[in-house]
Amino acid sequence: MPGSEYRVPSGRKPVSRFEELLVWQKSKVLCVSVYRVTNSGPFAKDFGLRSQIQRASVSVMSNIAEGFDRNSRAEFARFLAIARGSAGEVRSQLYLAQELGYIDSTTARAVLRDCNEITSMLIGLRKTLGA
Known part of the structure; x- marks a missing residue:
């Protein structure tokens, strides 16, 4: 965050940029x-499902960035919650895509695993912010 730093997670070097x-x-x-x-x-x-899942995935990374640059712990925590919701949306759409035969189970499992890891990280990061 401009003008401030977060220790995320605790004990690690301060983070001053969302990147x-x-x-x-x-x-x-x-x-x-x-x-x-x-x-x-x-x-x-x-086109509908493709657009929706793409927008949801972009929303995860965008909300992390926007919340970080809001320069407020409370705002950051709120945007992390939004990012978590978007990660859930991606997971839900992946299940549908697999059922429809758009992606194979190996691909679905790999992307779902990444979504779950990100969700866990978002939960942990919110906790470090006191949310």
């Missing part, structure tokens, strides 16, 4: 993964 947050880095990887799996095969033809 330094491991959870943001992982959410960017998730977003790229979602775009890759949705832009090929039958998924690419379902």
Whole structure:
């Protein structure tokens, strides 16, 4: 955050830019993964679901960044909660995509695992903020 630093998680070096947050880095990887799996095969033809899951994945990383740069612990915690909701949305849409045969179970499991890891990290980060 401009003008301030967070110790996230406690005991580690201060973080002054959202790009330094491991959870943001992982959410960017998730977003790229979602775009890759949705832009090929039958998924690419379902414009509604493809657009929704892509927007939800972008929302995860964007809300982490926006909350961090709000320069307020309370605002950051609120935006992390929004990011967590978006990660849940991605998970839900992945289950649907798998049921529809848009993605195979191996791909679904890998992306779901990443979503779950990000969700756990968001929960932990909110706790360090006292939320």
